[in-house]
Amino acid sequence: MHRPHAEPPKAVPPRGKHGCDRLDNFEEALTRHIPASDITFSFQIPHGKLEMSRLFQFMVGVLTLDIEHTNEVAVGTDPTLSMVITMGYNNVPDGNGEWELLYQVNETRKLSCFLEGEEDGYGEYYDCDPLALFELSSVHHKHYLVNIRLPIEDENLQEINQDIGSIKDLHIVEIHQTGGFTIIWLTMKSVFFPLVLGMMIFFQRRVNQLERAPLLMEKTILSLAIVMTFVNFPLEWLTLAFEIPAMLLISDIRQGACYAMLFSFWIIFIGEHMMDSVRRNSLKAYWQQTMAIGVACTGLLVFDLAERGSQLVNPFYSIWNSQQGSKLAMGFIILAAVCVCLYFCFLLFMVLCLFRNLRMKSVAFNSMPKNRKNYYQGLLYRFRFFMIFTLFSAVMTVVFFVLSQVNEVYNWHLDNEDQPQLHYTSGFFTGVYGLWNVYVLAVLFLYSPSHKDEPLLRQVDQSDGSQVEFEMTEATTSRPTVAASMAHPGATAPEVYQLLGKNAGD
Amino acid sequence: MFNVQSIGINSIETTENCDVIPGLVNRQIAICKRNLEVMDSVSQGAHISILECQKQFHNRRWNCSTVDPFTVFGPVLDNGTREAAFVSSVTAAGVAHAVTSACSSGDLVKCGCDRTVTGTSPDGFTWSGCSDNVAYGVQFSKMFVDARETKSRVSIERRLMNLHNNEAGRRAIEENIKIECKCHGVSGSCEVKFCWKSMPSFRKVGALLKEKFDGATEVAQRRVSSRRQLVPVNPNYKPHTNADLVYLQGSPDFCERNLAIGSLGTENRTCNKDSKAIDGCELLCCGRGYNTKIETITERCSCKFHWCCYVKCKQCTRTVEIHTCK
Numbered sequence A: 001m002h003r004p005h006a007e008p009p010k011a012v013p014p015r016g017k018h019g020c021d022r023l024d025n026f027e028e029a030l031t032r033h034i035p036a037s038d039i040t041f042s043f044q045i046p047h048g049k050l051e052m053s054r055l056f057q058f059m060v061g062v063l064t065l066d067i068e069h070t071n072e073v074a075v076g077t078d079p080t081l082s083m084v085i086t087m088g089y090n091n092v093p094d095g096n097g098e099w100e101l102l103y104q105v106n107e108t109r110k111l112s113c114f115l116e117g118e119e120d121g122y123g124e125y126y127d128c129d130p131l132a133l134f135e136l137s138s139v140h141h142k143h144y145l146v147n148i149r150l151p152i153e154d155e156n157l158q159e160i161n162q163d164i165g166s167i168k169d170l171h172i173v174e175i176h177q178t179g180g181f182t183i184i185w186l187t188m189k190s191v192f193f194p195l196v197l198g199m200m201i202f203f204q205r206r207v208n209q210l211e212r213a214p215l216l217m218e219k220t221i222l223s224l225a226i227v228m229t230f231v232n233f234p235l236e237w238l239t240l241a242f243e244i245p246a247m248l249l250i251s252d253i254r255q256g257a258c259y260a261m262l263f264s265f266w267i268i269f270i271g272e273h274m275m276d277s278v279r280r281n282s283l284k285a286y287w288q289q290t291m292a293i294g295v296a297c298t299g300l301l302v303f304d305l306a307e308r309g310s311q312l313v314n315p316f317y318s319i320w321n322s323q324q325g326s327k328l329a330m331g332f333i334i335l336a337a338v339c340v341c342l343y344f345c346f347l348l349f350m351v352l353c354l355f356r357n358l359r360m361k362s363v364a365f366n367s368m369p370k371n372r373k374n375y376y377q378g379l380l381y382r383f384r385f386f387m388i389f390t391l392f393s394a395v396m397t398v399v400f401f402v403l404s405q406v407n408e409v410y411n412w413h414l415d416n417e418d419q420p421q422l423h424y425t426s427g428f429f430t431g432v433y434g435l436w437n438v439y440v441l442a443v444l445f446l447y448s449p450s451h452k453d454e455p456l457l458r459q460v461d462q463s464d465g466s467q468v469e470f471e472m473t474e475a476t477t478s479r480p481t482v483a484a485s486m487a488h489p490g491a492t493a494p495e496v497y498q499l500l501g502k503n504a505g506d
Numbered sequence B: 001m002f003n004v005q006s007i008g009i010n011s012i013e014t015t016e017n018c019d020v021i022p023g024l025v026n027r028q029i030a031i032c033k034r035n036l037e038v039m040d041s042v043s044q045g046a047h048i049s050i051l052e053c054q055k056q057f058h059n060r061r062w063n064c065s066t067v068d069p070f071t072v073f074g075p076v077l078d079n080g081t082r083e084a085a086f087v088s089s090v091t092a093a094g095v096a097h098a099v100t101s102a103c104s105s106g107d108l109v110k111c112g113c114d115r116t117v118t119g120t121s122p123d124g125f126t127w128s129g130c131s132d133n134v135a136y137g138v139q140f141s142k143m144f145v146d147a148r149e150t151k152s153r154v155s156i157e158r159r160l161m162n163l164h165n166n167e168a169g170r171r172a173i174e175e176n177i178k179i180e181c182k183c184h185g186v187s188g189s190c191e192v193k194f195c196w197k198s199m200p201s202f203r204k205v206g207a208l209l210k211e212k213f214d215g216a217t218e219v220a221q222r223r224v225s226s227r228r229q230l231v232p233v234n235p236n237y238k239p240h241t242n243a244d245l246v247y248l249q250g251s252p253d254f255c256e257r258n259l260a261i262g263s264l265g266t267e268n269r270t271c272n273k274d275s276k277a278i279d280g281c282e283l284l285c286c287g288r289g290y291n292t293k294i295e296t297i298t299e300r301c302s303c304k305f306h307w308c309c310y311v312k313c314k315q316c317t318r319t320v321e322i323h324t325c326k
Helices: A026-031 A179-209 A216-232 A235-240 A247-272 A283-313 A323-367 A370-412 A420-446 A465-470 A489-500 B015-020 B026-034 B036-056 B082-104 B122-127 B134-148 B156-174 B202-214
Strands: A040-045 A059-069 A080-090 A100-110 A131-136 A143-149 A166-176 B178-184 B192-198 B217-224 B227-232 B290-306 B310-325
Touching: A040 A166, A059 A143, A059 B178, A080 A131, A166 B178, A166 B192, A179 A216, A179 A235, A179 A420, A216 A247, A216 A420, A235 A247, A247 A283, A247 A323, A247 A420, A283 A323, A323 A370, A370 A420, B015 B026, B015 B036, B026 B036, B026 B134, B036 B082, B036 B134, B036 B202, B082 B134, B082 B156, B082 B202, B134 B156, B156 B202, B156 B217, B156 B227
Parallel strands: none
Antiparallel strands: A040 A143, A059 A131, A059 A166, A080 A100, A080 A143, B178 B192, B217 B227, B290 B310
16 A cells, blocks of 8 residues: 555556555555545565566466455445556566556456355455456566556546445465476477477378378378477577567467367367278368367457457456456357367267277178288277377376366365475476377377388288387287178278278279 | 554664563564564564454453553463463464565565575575465464563463464464465466465454364363373363364453453443343343443444545434443
């Protein structure tokens, strides 16, 4: 609680040489006849001698309020907090210097406060939901300063801030990514980037060596690798030298592209292994699924561009703060959720079809010559391995996600020493990230077309290097009752051949 | 327990101030001189704990009245009663609370993100997070408030009792730390959830300690495997935990005025005629009966708070019956 010496727009630090004249409580303001428009809540981020680091990547501010309930004064029914906010920065050690103005905005927030327990009149504090205050996409400076004033009249001389009850104090909780995590994260990116890039080049060369045109499956895998490389590219290193306010937007887009690609990949992967008589090998065959993904992603992209885009100009802005905005945002998110649900229905349906087909087709192997049987069973084995790996990765992701949501809160109460749960959440993130990178590497490796198996139907070489997993460890695990009509090798060969996704060359 | 406001010092700025604060023992004076920047918060903590005590006990026979600036509550604390137990715990909690608040608003240079009292390092901030640094507040309270319990001043059992209750007061804060969270992620999803710890309001701490006061355990000092310990007098009772209050002897009834035991009596106290509880006239007046006066009072009503910072009210006049103990 402070009163500035100078007129507003200027940002005033809470203490120090240029600091404000300090008020210890509001009774003092009353006795000194200081009007509300002259009272500034001043926050310096971080405190005292500490400094922000560029490694922090982003900075989120949350406002919490101490509002007292008394017999005489209560919070109104639909309270709105109107603030005049100034944000400044400087890079002088200890923050004892002139502050440069960064932003100056007027913002309103709806308060949501309630009383815990019975109202016994005096001195209770309301339990108010924390308010999202700002979201900065780059932490380029060493010290930041936030000044908040709560005026009683707006430009049109309308009364504002009349329903907010008896405010005792404001607090800002500042959240950033810790330096250590950024380093680990960037190191991981820098390691995976060349790995996936290298593997991608290897894959592309293998595809180019083929005599035929690349198949849809191969194109998809290549796009997946390109998107993963795009995600892996350690662009964040640049933030250590330059101010890039669009970084959060870029990383959201990168992440969104990654989800979209992974979802498309699964659909096409399953579809191309379907082993029914439909010939796909073209994106058109998957229009329903890709459209669902497309609509979901576009919805989220529009929302994200609106939210993060406006934050480039005004970091205090959020779609959720206005009523129409939050309805619109909710609309986009519901649309996206519906599309994702539709997608998963399609996916589930296709997986069920696939397993039914697989079970029927495996019968056919028994009547094949040994070489060919081994070859196809190898393909099946690779496919099964891959399905299990996919499922494992997906399950791990969901489990980690749920754990990081639930466990965090759960464990906080018990910690006395350090904050271990914070570390495991970071662990989950790096773990999931590493897992999906390994996944993409595995796809590239296992599905890169072999230049050796051109004459595959004449002779299948057991020692084929790139397909080690052909060894018949699992033999024939499923041995369903033989359906006579399926046992004709000539009829099944081209279909089973689809396992490879190579029906073009047949 | 000390009361800085009573000696007319608003702020403890020099080491000389430490010498004149009433009620400090030598060790506390030394701590005061070493930690000048924290001392304002300490005195703030002592102040809020007195207010909180009075708020929690305003309708009981012993209503936490302060008697003189030097000993603050007077001789009522000389014996190891429940009241003494409450005062110890609420003071220790008040100091921890006020120091933590000051730390969170950046008023204390010494207190950073590190979880020790011994200084701060900027590295701690870069590589890990900070929440309300309750650990620092609690540590400081432990150092400063517990320094009173020297061997020479009080008996060993009383020392054990005070130390236990101080700890219980600090536990009331530590065990009621609130977790608040904010989501962050692609398109506002809860992909990452940031959580931080925030201290409970001191009102809540006071209410909790009042509950502990009502359920306090009577204990006696025993030697358990060569260590002196406080054990419940009644072996059938559940043993107390670190967060419970303990006392050594029963309290007087506080009915009659007896300054030697710190009882102000309940004569002329206002009571509630319709209540059957302790604030009711029957119990509060210890069966002596009560006087009833009819008064016309003017009070504030239909108030509206104007930011900042005054309350504008209408004046309402009504006639009320006031009951006071004989």
